[in-house]
Amino acid sequence: MFKSNNLTASESISLAKEITKIGVQDTPLVSLLMSKGLTEKTNSTVHTWRERSLDQTADISVPEGNESVTFYQSGRAELSNVLEIFQKGVSVSGTANAISVNGQGNIFSSEVADRLIELKVNMEKAVTKGVKNDGSATPFIRKMQGLEGWADPANLITGATIGKITEAEVKATVKKLWDQGLPTGEYFGLVNADMKEQIDALYKDSYSYIAQQNVFGLVVDTIRTNYGNLNLILSRHASADKLTVFDPNYLSLAFLREAQFAPLAAIGDSVRGHVVAEGTLKVASKKAVAVYTLKA
Known part of the structure; x- marks a missing residue:
């Protein structure tokens, strides 16, 4: 006070x-x-x-008694x-x-x-x-630089249909983080009202949201995918044409x-x-x- x-x-x-x-x-x-x-x-x-x-070396198997040790290190850009x-x-x-x-x-x-x-x-x-x-x-x-400008180039998706998002594209956006090997599986999606209305319409007749949870006073709709849960946060400040999915554990x-x-x-x-x-x-x-x- x-x-x-x-x-x-x-x-x-x-x-x-x-x-x-x-x-x-x-x-x-x-x-x-x-x-x-x-x-x-x-x-x-x-x-x-x-x-x-x-x-990301695919095969690190070695024979028994291997004496030729290969050394690795994390990339640190x-x-x-x-x-x-x-x-x-x-x-x-x-x-x-x-x-x-x-x-x-x-x-x-x-x-x-x-x-x-x-x-x-x-x-x-x-x-x-x-x-x-x-x-x-x-x-x-x-x-x-705001959050919308921080995505890895491999994590960028553009819709296939003018002015319309599809359920497959929502899942594909979440899958980008899964492809990158993020361990949490609990993601947030920042979205403006127009985009949120479109996403709501995708699930209106055939699905219901799995759950609702309260995040610091905000009601967030949670969509469960094979690649993790997507918690949608409505923001008037998000770009009207973007859905930004992120793992908050990597932000500060x-x-x-x-x-x-x-x-x-x-x-x-x-x-x-x-x-x-x-x-x-x-x-x-x-x-x-x-x-x-x-x-x-």
Whole structure:
């Protein structure tokens, strides 16, 4: 809960716990990762990590007493993503801040809470479909690569029929992760309303969903395939023509600065501050993301 005595004039206040709990339905991907504790610390404006790929040698059988040992090692490609800064300012007149409105309490604290929700929504948009920009050119704003742009080239599928997804294509998208050898078999699919309506129609008459489960306050339809369970998450920020399937165990949010409030110097009769966060999306392996795109 935001209280006026939490917002001092001399120090920054961490809002890491608050941002996890607010705006869940409009920020399903960020909320999912935060609720699962899939966050980490980074120490640079570019977050770099190594992707592990297991050796795929088909036959490693050897004769009894073999003395010619063949050595193998995991492939470790270097991956990176750019940290993006999200910021929202708050300025309230001294008069407005002194007025106590029934049901609202301190107006400055209320404004900070609203700006934090807006910051999280903007973070959701970037994490979902942001386009990478290192910020080296005008206007020098760094942008992260969103989830939709992280799929391994082998995990990309384009629909066969213009503007229409089929049941076989849904299964084929999930199968891409199974083909890559992912062990969990529990996947999530980020989808916009139009695509979700089409998928619902596929199963309307001949199937019923196996189960419904609650994921941090979100009702998620689960479709069971031979290659794993697909939990569909409705997101207004997902591209209308894409179904993005991913294993959340391979994803995390890396922060240089978690969401926080910091006061700003007052100008005249006002109270000022801002909420700010600086972070990026980490995808431990591109093989853990598959994207289906409707044929245009």
